[in-house]
Amino acid sequence: MRRRTFLAASAALIVARPTLASTAPQRIVAIGGAMTEIVFALGEGAHVVAVDTTSLYPWRAVAPLPKVGYLRQLSVEGILSTKPDLILADVDAGPKDVLDQLQSMGAPVAHFSAEHTAASVVPKIRFVGEALGHKAEAEAMAETYSNDLKAIEAAVAGLTKRPAVLFLIAVGPSGLRGAGDGTAAGEMIARAGGVNSFAGVNGYKPVSPEASLAANPDYLLMMQQTVEEIGGINAVTMLPALAKLDAAKAKRIVALDGNYMLNFGPRTAHAIRDLAAAIHPDATLPALPDRPWTTE
Amino acid sequence: MTESSIAVSEESVASPAAVILPLLVVGVIGAFLLSVALGPIPITLREIGAALTGGPVDAMLRDVILELRIPRSLMALAVGAVLAVGGTAMQGLFRNPLADPTLIGVSGGAALAAASFIVFGASFTFIPDGLRLYAMPFAAFLGGMVVVVVIQRLAQRDGRTDIATMLLAGIAVNAVVMAGIGLLTFIGNDAQLRTINFWMLGSLGGSGWGPFSAVGPVALVVVLACLGLARVLDGMMLGEREAQTLGFNVETAKRLLIVAVAAGVGTAVAFCGVIVFVGIVAPHMIRLAIGPAHRVLLIGAALLGGILILLADTLCRLIVAPAELPIGIVTSLLGAPFFLALLLGRGRDSSA
Numbered sequence: 001m002r003r004r005t006f007l008a009a010s011a012a013l014i015v016a017r018p019t020l021a022s023t024a025p026q027r028i029v030a031i032g033g034a035m036t037e038i039v040f041a042l043g044e045g046a047h048v049v050a051v052d053t054t055s056l057y058p059w060r061a062v063a064p065l066p067k068v069g070y071l072r073q074l075s076v077e078g079i080l081s082t083k084p085d086l087i088l089a090d091v092d093a094g095p096k097d098v099l100d101q102l103q104s105m106g107a108p109v110a111h112f113s114a115e116h117t118a119a120s121v122v123p124k125i126r127f128v129g130e131a132l133g134h135k136a137e138a139e140a141m142a143e144t145y146s147n148d149l150k151a152i153e154a155a156v157a158g159l160t161k162r163p164a165v166l167f168l169i170a171v172g173p174s175g176l177r178g179a180g181d182g183t184a185a186g187e188m189i190a191r192a193g194g195v196n197s198f199a200g201v202n203g204y205k206p207v208s209p210e211a212s213l214a215a216n217p218d219y220l221l222m223m224q225q226t227v228e229e230i231g232g233i234n235a236v237t238m239l240p241a242l243a244k245l246d247a248a249k250a251k252r253i254v255a256l257d258g259n260y261m262l263n264f265g266p267r268t269a270h271a272i273r274d275l276a277a278a279i280h281p282d283a284t285l286p287a288l289p290d291r292p293w294t295t296e
Numbered sequence: 297m298t299e300s301s302i303a304v305s306e307e308s309v310a311s312p313a314a315v316i317l318p319l320l321v322v323g324v325i326g327a328f329l330l331s332v333a334l335g336p337i338p339i340t341l342r343e344i345g346a347a348l349t350g351g352p353v354d355a356m357l358r359d360v361i362l363e364l365r366i367p368r369s370l371m372a373l374a375v376g377a378v379l380a381v382g383g384t385a386m387q388g389l390f391r392n393p394l395a396d397p398t399l400i401g402v403s404g405g406a407a408l409a410a411a412s413f414i415v416f417g418a419s420f421t422f423i424p425d426g427l428r429l430y431a432m433p434f435a436a437f438l439g440g441m442v443v444v445v446v447i448q449r450l451a452q453r454d455g456r457t458d459i460a461t462m463l464l465a466g467i468a469v470n471a472v473v474m475a476g477i478g479l480l481t482f483i484g485n486d487a488q489l490r491t492i493n494f495w496m497l498g499s500l501g502g503s504g505w506g507p508f509s510a511v512g513p514v515a516l517v518v519v520l521a522c523l524g525l526a527r528v529l530d531g532m533m534l535g536e537r538e539a540q541t542l543g544f545n546v547e548t549a550k551r552l553l554i555v556a557v558a559a560g561v562g563t564a565v566a567f568c569g570v571i572v573f574v575g576i577v578a579p580h581m582i583r584l585a586i587g588p589a590h591r592v593l594l595i596g597a598a599l600l601g602g603i604l605i606l607l608a609d610t611l612c613r614l615i616v617a618p619a620e621l622p623i624g625i626v627t628s629l630l631g632a633p634f635f636l637a638l639l640l641g642r643g644r645d646s647s648a
Contacts, residue, residue, distance in 0.1 A: 050618060069619025072487060073494050075501050077364050078618030080356070081336030092487060097429050097502060105359045182485070203485040 024133045025086035029079055030055060031071050032090025034121065034265030035112070036062060038128040039088060041266055041293035042137050050082040052093070056259045057267070058296040076101045088131060090124075091115060116184055116264040118191055118272065122146050125266065141266065141293070148269035148288050155285050156193040156276050163279045165189045165254075166197040166217035166247075169204050171226060176241055178207040184262040185221065192276035194219070209241050219279050220247045223258035254278040266293045313592040316585050320599035324373070327606035331369040332361065334610050336617035339365075368503035372609045373602040374515035375500070375568050376578075378560040380601025383575025384582075384594050385522045385553050388529035390459055396575040397561040399466045400554060401443035404473035406565040409439020411480040411492045433507070433566035440562035443469060448554055457550050459536070497622030498571035500609045507567045518560030519598050525549055525556075526590035533588065571624055573631045574601050581638060604631065 027049045030036040036055035039048055045061050052071040055062055068079050071093045079087060079102060087102060087109045103109045110131040114120040122142045129138020167185035170177040179185035180201030189196045197215040198207060220242065230236050233255065237248040247253065256278075260271050270288050277285045333339060337360055346353040347361040379397070386395040397403060413420075413432045423431045447469050451462035481489050528549040531539035539546050564571075582596035605623070608630065612621040 053619070066618055069616070070490070072490055073499075073501075073620075075613070075618070075620035077360060077613065078336050078620055080360060081618050095502065097504075101363075101504070105363065106356060205482070 025131070027083055027085045028132075029068060029082055029084040029087045031068070031074065031088065031093045032112075033057065033259050033263035034124060035088045035090045035128065037263075037265040037267065037293060038125055038138075038141075039132065041141060042129060042132055042134045044132050044134070049084060050079070054259075054263070057265075060296060074098045076105070080105065080107060086110065086131060088112075088128060117187060118149060118264060118268050121149075121264055121266060121268055124264075144291060145266055145269055148291070149272070151286070151288060152269055152273045152276065153191070156191070156272075159193045159276075159280055159283050161280060161282075162193060162195050163218035164197045164215065165192075165194040165219045165221050165279055166207070166212060166215060167221040168207075168226070169223070171222070171230060171236070171239060171241065176207045176209070176212060177204055178212075179204055184264065188261055188272060188275055189221065191272045192279060194275075194279050209244075212242075213244060216245065217247050218252060220245070220253045221275070221279075222253065222255050223261065224255045225258050227253070227255040266291070270294050313586040313596070316582075317592065317596060317599070320596055320603070323603045324599050324606075327603045327610075328369050328373065331372060331606045331610040332365045335360075335365060335613045363504065367505045367508045368500055368609070369606060371500055371503040371508045371511060371568070372605040374508070374512045375564040375571065376574060376601035376603070376605030377598035378511075378515040378518055378564050378601075379571060379574045379605070380578035380597040381519050381522050381594055382557040382561040383601075384579040384590070384597045385525075385529065385557050386575070387579055388532060388590060389550065389553050390463055391533065392463070393580065394576070395463075397557055398470070398575075399463060400558065401447045401466055401469050401473065402440040402558045402561045403565050403570050404440075404470045404477075405443025406436040406440035406562055407496060407570055408443070408473045408476045408480075410436040410495055410566075410569075411477050411484075412439075414491045414495070415480050415484040415488050429506070430510075433510070433563075436566035437562045440565060441558055443473060444554060444558040444562075448551075456547050457554075459550075494622055495569040497624035498569035498627075499612075499620070499622050500568050500605075501620055502567065511563050511567055514563045515560055518556045519594070521552065521556040523591065523594050525553055526594055529553075529590040530588075569622075569624070571605070571627055573627045573635075574604050577631045577635045578604060580635065584638060 026047050028039060028044060028047050029050045030039050030048055031052045033054045033056060036048070036051050037057055039045060040058050040061060048065060050066040050068050051062055052074070053067050053069060054071050066082060068074060068082070071090065072095070074093065074095070076098050084107050087107055089099060089109055089111045091112055091114065093099065093111065099109050099111060110127070112124055112127050114123055122145060125138050125142040125145060129135050129141070167179040167189060168176050169179055169185070178198040178201070179196070180198045180203055181196070182202055183204060186196045186199070197217040222236070227233060227236055230239065233251060233253050236242060236253055237251055242248040254275065256271065256275060260267055261275065273285060273288050332344060333341060337357070339357060339361060343353050343357055344361055345351065347358045382397040386397055386399060387393055389395070390399065410432060413435045417432065420431070447462060447465050448457060450465040450469070451458050453461065477492070481492055484492065528539060528544045528546065531542045531544050532546065536546050578601040579593065579597040582593055582600055586592055586596060604627065608623050608626040611626050612623050615621055
């Protein structure tokens with residue numbers, strides 16, 4: 001009943017817009033960095049009216065858009081105020097009652113539900129394509145991504161070395177926080193042909209300096225943003241908590257953009273390739289061709 | 297004789313109260329209208345009128361007004377009133393101007409239960425999906441009550457509740473509770489950590505008719521119950537023994553107050569998370585304005601608490617729209633300086 005009144009209202013809205021020709025979504029709210037990237041890759045960026053705070057790419061296009069807040073802490077009225085006719089939400093979006101309320105108030109929510117992995121990007125692209133009415137383009141994009149992923153998988157499988165990598169999500173006065181099992185960083189390390197030094201621990205947990213010494217990782221992996229906050233690679237190697245590590249002494253520190261490395265979107269195959277190349281400097285890994293969604 | 301002596305003390309504050317209480321009522325109405333009218337979606341007073349009277353208005357706007365704004369504003373009013381009344385009652389009970397409901401463990405217990413639910417809730421598969429929305433508030437409410445009962449039991453001496461012991465027991469038990477929350481943030485993954493964090497800062501974002509139908513009636517009963525105990529609280533300002541000789545059943549009153557505050561604040565916290573400072577600011581401002589007699593103090597604090605939460609929540613919705621700020625940030629950020637200014641101004645006046 002309420003649904004019908006809303007449909008009537010939105011039909012009125014559509015009539016009021018002279019340039020509108022189709023029923024494809026015209027006012028999209030994209031929630032989740034990967035969602036946003038896919039919407040832009042499918043050419044619907046111009047119809048995105050707002051994004052969440054984890055949507056950072058494509059930088060120039062996303063920066064000026066209104067932000068509806070952190071993706072786990074959305075507000076019904078904030079999103080409604082952007083007058084969306086489609087809310088594309090990634091798996092982490094919530095709270096659930098907010099999404100339910102949006103749906104019941106006539107703002108259609110498309111909520112993707114598979115957990116974050118490199119493989120889940122394929123169904124995610126198809127999901128967005130379906131919601132946007134771009135099934136054919138999405139299919140082509142998913143296939144390209146899938147082939148890129150297979151190419152880098154094959155290249156990594158041929159590598160003999162398996163360097164130990166410690167991902168540090170936080171480095172500060174209160175200590176280090178590393179990525180254990182079940183984390184995005186852990187998955188990326190494995191995909192890139194490395195071994196997670198902090199395996200056996202669940203989630204992002206504090207690492208004691210002694211444990212990091214004992215693990216003696218070949219590489220330290222950090223987000224570019226974290227490295228910049230500390231003041232660059234040199235500053236990182238001089239941190240008391242890290243200075244004793246062989247990886248710090250030899251400056252084997254890999255910094256990748258956090259969003260690029262950890263959001264499991266269409267750029268993930270390229271991120272795996274970049275990480276694999278960084279932790280296997282002796283091997284020659286083929287570069288993946290640039291894709292429309294990897295070059296802003 | 298007791299009646300007359302208390303009546304005299306009320307007589308002496310009657311004049312400021314006669315001015316301030318009506319002002320506060322006007323303030324509540326104004327703040328309520330403001331909070332219904334303002335938000336990220338622009339809404340005119342005419343549209344609000346049309347939505348309320350069934351007049352012609354855009355269906356989506358009507359939903360926003362009737363399903364989001366009004367229940368949320370009612371929630372703000374109820375939560376503000378119950379937090380302020382809880383603070384007033386605790387300050388009277390402990391004869392300590394810094395006391396607030398956190399002291400008897402209700403917020404801490406609720407937070408611990410909520411954090412447990414955030415971290416382990418997914419494995420509680422026995423909860424039917426339809427009840428999931430209410431399972432966490434229910435757990436938080438239970439957690440608050442359990443911790444209050446524990447603290448109250450620890451403070452039992454020869455069949456009476458020893459208030460000084462209760463204060464100290466409260467501090468100790470709260471420390472244990474905080475350690476528990478700390479442990480949960482360690483066990484939890486990053487997503488759960490963020491959720492716990494946001495919960496601890498409070499939000500009225502989850503309001504709706506369902507949550508309000510739980511919080512509203514409880515808040516009303518608790519405010520009325522505390523008002524019913526206003527004279528005992530007045531008596532207890534002189535001391536427990538003195539109150540006893542004045543003919544009050546102090547033990548029963550203490551238990552009633554603790555149960556009422558725990559139930560009221562527990563319900564509010566369960567749905568809206570921890571909202572700090574209102575329980576201290578509102579009663580103090582009223583006390584400075586109209587004096588310490590509890591009947592008017594409780595009414596004034598309830599009204600002012602409602603105004604503060606209504607305004608703070610409206611700001612939360614506007615400042616970072618279309619996102620929303622946790623309300624705890626706003627109540628502390630605005631409440632504390634205002635409170636300080638009031639205190640300092642008052643100090644200068646009395647020294648002059």
